């Protein structure tokens with residue numbers, strides 16, 4: 001604030017920002033931040049940066065990066081419940097199973113993520129029940145059976161083409177009878193724009209209720225991640241995300257997109273095809289992945 | 295949702311009626327085009343190469359007699375987009391020889407197993423004897439998935455749950471189907487991306503290809519894939535040269551621009567598209583339809599006819 005200080009610093013002007021801002025936008029987009037979200041973020045960063053005083057020889061790009069880190073710290077949600085605690089709490093209070101429903105478009109990794117979460121829960125000292133409510137896709141029942149066998153957890157299976165809501169219902173009833181603390185319900189993959197299948201999913205949820213609905217999103221996806229997140233929010237509803245395949249050299253762009261767009265937390269990251277490849281999400285991971293060294 | 299993509303129609307209108315200097319209008323148009331392509335998930339570098347080609351032609355070429363420079367430019371854009379998609383011609387999707395061995399490769403969950411069944415359905419209905427081979431030894435239930443699909447389609451299936459070497463399975467499966475006089479043999483392989491710890495899975499893919507010497511390796515690509523499509527396709531192509539591409543899940547909202555990146559990375563063309571989960575939901579690729587999808591307008595030719 002002294003004159004000397006003023007001499008050593010410069011004010012960031014809009015014209016300083018624009019070109020670098022545009023480059024930065026492209027960088028975000030190259031890391032699979034959805035275009036619309038990247039634009040929104042750049043505008044927000046622009047407003048926080050313009051008018052700031054920085055050392056004369058400093059790189060504006062660094063200021064933008066810092067502003068992005070701040071932005072992530074302030075705006076990216078983290079889960080407000082610890083799943084393990086939540087399961088225990090529900091058991092203690094209600095003696096009822098904690099119900100987790102997985103949903104998402106085709107092939108994103110729902111079934112595999114259920115197996116991983118089952119493993120995670122087991123490692124935390126509880127045994128979950130898996131319900132194979134995908135009665136549509138070829139091999140889906142056998143797929144989940146293999147996982148259940150390998151993990152040593154109980155499974156409720158269904159006949160192909162039978163009503164998924166009724167099998168989910170049976171699953172919950174079974175868990176209540178056997179005092180199983182948590183039920184993981186697998187559902188068939190479905191496009192967010194397929195009205196009939198979305199209604200079928202809603203019916204499953206209506207019939208069994210839920211404690212946590214996780215939308216599974218593929219970290220390799222591009223702009224469509226946001227379309228999926230918005231449409232599932234509007235047409236079904238969910239509490240948070242399970243972000244899969246983040247081991248595929250992805251740069252966190254999808255994580256940023258879906259969190260900024262929906263303000264819903266990511267619960268877990270899928271980081272490989274094995275049961276242990278599951279990591280609770282935190283912002284530091286996102287900052288590190290997206291900005292490298294930071 | 296689609297309104298954010300309707301930009302191109304507006305952009306063309308604006309370009310044709312603008313009173314700004316030609317060069318400036320070209321620049322504005324190109325910017326809009328870049329946005330549209332990037333929003334469709336075309337790789338950013340591919341987009342910039344593409345638009346600099348357009349810019350060059352727009353500034354250097356003289357339109358033929360009687361055609362205005364602006365009309366000519368729109369034609370250049372369309373031509374270049376179609377050529378980016380591998381040309382106007384639809385591919386001949388029938389096998390060039392018999393027997394014909396196809397190996398499907400791709401990232402986890404991209405739709406390989408389903409597409410194997412769809413191809414079997416497609417060719418069976420065109421009079422071919424088709425055989426399927428289950429060479430995914432990793433994914434739980436992969437064997438049952440393909441077996442159930444083969445039964446649904448009504449084609450021969452080969453797999454052996456006792457074996458865990460996909461190359462050996464493929465070799466034996468090939469022998470089996472040849473003994474059954476199969477004309478088209480389709481090998482379903484495990485999903486892989488090949489980064490980090492998965493690099494050994496790329497070797498596995500090579501070993502399968504070495505064992506069966508496929509006539510064609512097809513890359514199965516999810517329409518929703520983002521920027522990584524380019525790098526991934528290149529990686530696959532370097533391991534087992536990609537002969538063609540199939541885009542799946544076009545029944546969702548993804549534009550499928552990743553396919554353009556994959557074409558650019560491999561030089562391969564798109565052969566089929568998948569438009570649903572059922573075995574009959576497969577169609578030969580139509581470059582013009584796809585161009586309209588990317589550009590977000592119903593009928594690109596109607597606009598071009600006026601030009």
Ligand SMILES: Nc1nc2c(ncn2[C@@H]2O[C@H](COP(=O)(O)OP(=O)(O)OP(=O)(O)O)[C@@H](O)[C@H]2O)c(=O)[nH]1
Pocket residue numbers: 104105106107108109110111112113134137140187188189190216244245246247248269270271272273277402403433485487
């Ligand atoms: N590399 C990697 N692969 C994963 C991950 N999560 C799932 N996969 C793989 O993705 C593929 C699809 O996984 P599934 O669990 O069957 O996906 P899904 O969403 O249940 O599929 P549908 O039920 O058919 O809609 C499988 O090959 C999994 O092994 C992950 O975090 N990393």
Ligand SMILES: Nc1nc2c(ncn2[C@@H]2O[C@H](COP(=O)(O)OP(=O)(O)OP(=O)(O)O)[C@@H](O)[C@H]2O)c(=O)[nH]1
Pocket residue numbers: 106107137189191400401402403404405406407408409430433436483484485486542543544545546567568569570571575
């Ligand atoms: N909506 C839609 N779903 C599709 C299409 N093609 C495949 N699927 C679905 O996508 C999911 C994954 O398909 P798979 O055939 O199992 O994929 P994959 O590549 O074999 O998966 P991995 O073997 O695990 O790598 C399944 O739910 C399929 O039904 C399509 O064109 N549209």
Ligand SMILES: [Mg+2]
Pocket residue numbers: 110111112134140186187188189
């Ligand atoms: Mg599944």
Ligand SMILES: [Mg+2]
Pocket residue numbers: 406407408430433436482483484485
């Ligand atoms: Mg498969």
